[in-house]
Amino acid sequence: MAGYRDLLRTPGVGRMIVSQLTARxxxxxxxxxxxxxxxxxxxxxxxxxxxxxxxxxxxxxxxPVTSRWMGVWGMRRVLSLTTSxxxxxxxxxxxxxxxxxxxMAFGMLAGLSTPPIQSAVRTIYPKLVNSxxxxxxxSLDASLQEIIWILAPVVxxxxxxxxxxxxxxxxxxxxxxLGCGWFISAPELGRVRIPRSRRKLxxxxxxxxxxxxxxxxxxxxGACSAVEVGVVANFDHxxxxxxxxxxxxAVGSLVGGLSFGHIPIGPWxxxxxxxxVTVGLxxxxxxxxxxWLGGALLLAGxxxxxxxxxxxxxxxxxxxxxxTAEAFGWAGTGQLIGAASGSxxxxxLVDGTGGPQGAYLAAALFAIVGVxxxxxxxxxxxxxxHRDPSPYPDTEPVSTITPT
Numbered sequence: 001m002a003g004y005r006d007l008l009r010t011p012g013v014g015r016m017i018v019s020q021l022t023a024r025x026x027x028x029x030x031x032x033x034x035x036x037x038x039x040x041x042x043x044x045x046x047x048x049x050x051x052x053x054x055x056x057x058x059x060x061x062x063x064p065v066t067s068r069w070m071g072v073w074g075m076r077r078v079l080s081l082t083t084s085x086x087x088x089x090x091x092x093x094x095x096x097x098x099x100x101x102x103x104m105a106f107g108m109l110a111g112l113s114t115p116p117i118q119s120a121v122r123t124i125y126p127k128l129v130n131s132x133x134x135x136x137x138x139s140l141d142a143s144l145q146e147i148i149w150i151l152a153p154v155v156x157x158x159x160x161x162x163x164x165x166x167x168x169x170x171x172x173x174x175x176x177x178l179g180c181g182w183f184i185s186a187p188e189l190g191r192v193r194i195p196r197s198r199r200k201l202x203x204x205x206x207x208x209x210x211x212x213x214x215x216x217x218x219x220x221x222g223a224c225s226a227v228e229v230g231v232v233a234n235f236d237h238x239x240x241x242x243x244x245x246x247x248x249x250a251v252g253s254l255v256g257g258l259s260f261g262h263i264p265i266g267p268w269x270x271x272x273x274x275x276x277v278t279v280g281l282x283x284x285x286x287x288x289x290x291x292w293l294g295g296a297l298l299l300a301g302x303x304x305x306x307x308x309x310x311x312x313x314x315x316x317x318x319x320x321x322x323x324t325a326e327a328f329g330w331a332g333t334g335q336l337i338g339a340a341s342g343s344x345x346x347x348x349l350v351d352g353t354g355g356p357q358g359a360y361l362a363a364a365l366f367a368i369v370g371v372x373x374x375x376x377x378x379x380x381x382x383x384x385x386h387r388d389p390s391p392y393p394d395t396e397p398v399s400t401i402t403p404t
Contacts, residue, residue, distance in 0.1 A: 004258070007136055012128050012188050019186055020121040021144060022179035026172045028152025030090070030110070031055070033172050036157075037094060037165035038103050047100050053340070054104040058111020060336045067119035067329030068201060071194040071322055075120050076184055083180040085113035087173045094169030115180050119328040120189070122312060126321075126390040127192045134316070134389050136262055139309035143257025146250040146305065154243070195322035204327045208380035209318035213311040214330050216270060216370050218338035220277065220307055223366035224249075225342030227281055227297065230359030233350045234288055241290050248294045252280075252301020260306040264385040270310045271374035276303030278367035284360040317382050317389040324391050342366060 008014045031052055038048040069078045089110035093103065125137055160168035183189075197204075205211050228246060235242040256276075263269075280300025284293055311331065319327050342362065349358025374381075 004136065004140055007129065007133055007140065010129055010133065012186075013137065015186055016121060016124060016128065016188055017141065017144065019179070019183040020117055021148065022175070023115065023117045023183040024145070025148055025152055025179055026176045027114075028148040029156040029168075029172050029175070032153055033156050033160060033165070033168040034093060034107060034110075036160045037169055040165045041098075042100065042103075047103070050100065051103045051107040055107040055111040056336055056340050058108040059114050060111075060333045062112045062114060063116065063119070063333040063336070064201065064326050064329035066114075067116045067325040067332075068197060070116065070120060070123075070325050071196045075189050075192070075194065079115050079117070079120060079180060079184050079189075082113045082115040083176060083184070086110050086115060087176055089113060090169050090173045090176070094166040094173075115176075116325070116329060116332075117180070117183060118332055119325040121183075122316070122328050123194060123321075123324045124188055124192050126316060126324075128188065131390050135265055135309065135313050135384065138312040138316075139257050139260070139262075139306065142305040142308040142312065143254050146254040146257075150247055150250045194325055197320075197322045197326060199323070201326070202330075204319060204323045205330060207318050207327075208377070209314045209382055210327050210330065212373070212377055212380060213315045213327075214334035216274070216373055217308070217311050217331050218334040218341075219366050219370035219373065220274065220304070220311075220338070221335040222338035222342030222345075223277065223281060223363045223370070224304065225339040226346035226359050226363035226366060227284060227300075229343055229346035229350060230284065230356040230363060231293065231297075233359060234293065234356040235290075245290060245293050245297060249297040249301045249304075252298040253304040254301075256302035257305030257309060259302075263306075265310055265313050265383075265389070266385050267378045267381040267383050270307060270314075270381065271371055271378065273303045273307040273310060274367060274370045274374055276300070277307060278364065278371055281360065281364045281367050285357055285364065288356065313384060313389050314382055316391050317384055317387075319391055321391040321393060338366075 008017075034051055034055060035048045038051045042048070066078060066082055089106045092106045093110065096102070098106070122138075122141070125141070126134055129137055156168050156172070159171050205214065227249070231242050231245050277300050280296050280298070280303070283296035283299065286292065286296075315327050315331060316324060346359035346362045349362050350356060352358060
């Protein structure tokens with residue numbers, strides 16, 4: 001913890017971490033707020049699911065594009081524009097009398113305009129700290145984001161069920177304005193400029209570590225989403241037991257990230273951490289009571305934030321600085337698709353088997369494939385134990401005036 005205290009004393013680090021967590025807090029609220037509101041207005045969970053699908057598609061498509069825009073127009077302009085549009089779309093969802101097509105249209109608009117906060121802050125991090133502090137910083141970031149997934153669903157559920165679903169969406173919009181405004185106003189955004197990328201959109205995926213980080217992130221988040229479906233199916237919908245077990249899962253990730261964040265990252269790091277997740281998720285199929293599931297998910301959680309930290313680090317270390325935002329945009333898209341795929345597959349298996357075991361099996365299989373991919377592709381993963389994990393500098397010809 002002394003290392004993390006020193007890290008937080010570095011000028012700008014604490015402000016960046018807290019402001020970006022505040023700006024990203026709505027990401028843990030939006031899906032549930034939209035689900036509850038659309039279901040209440042239409043009386044159909046199917047309709048609500050279609051709106052959520054439209055929102056997710058928008059987020060997945062926009063991630064790499066808006067992240068890349070930051071190198072063209074600057075971080076503040078892109079973040080201000082996307083925040084404004086997203087807030088207006090959320091207000092329209094909450095306040096306008098819409099039919100299903102209208103809800104889907106504004107849901108997709110909200111997804112397309114989701115501010116690329118993650119890409120921005122993870123592009124700024126290498127400019128705030130020295131190379132020896134970068135891996136612990138990524139680990140701290142991955143750990144503290146669990147606070148969002150612990151608190152945000154509780155907050156939005158309380159507001160939407162006790163006050164109103166429109167008020168829930170209004171709260172999401174208010175927090176987005178305040179959080180993104182705080183992040184955008186940070187002086188670090190003015191001091192860090194992302195160079196314009198000279199390569200075509202998507203070319204960054206030709207780098208094996210970036211592609212692997214995207215694929216493994218898809219599998220890791222797919223596993224987490226599948227197990228969440230299993231826990232909800234295991235207990236009554238909205239029950240206290242389900243909330244407790246999922247909170248334990250998030251706490252395990254928080255503890256794991258803080259405990260293992262200082263460990264140097266070698267080529268086998270992601271495989272070892274994914275193995276921890278796999279073992280924990282496999283144990284969920286043994287006994288279905290709250291104590292066993294809590295223990296199994298606590299173990300699985302110990303590997304989640306450390307695994308994400310490795311994915312962040314190998315992405316940063318494998319690209320030029322001008323490509324970091326787009327690379328993280330693709331990683332975010334992979335994780336969004338993983339979340340949707342994991343939830344959908346787990347849901348079908350729960351219906352097909354008549355119980356949560358199908359979802360737990362899906363979660364374990366996602367994680368097992370993640371281990372297999374990490375092991376089989378280990379030769380493509382960088383060894384960061386004895387090298388600077390910062391992105392490569394951008395170089396280009398410099399015009400000079402020579403005497404004639």
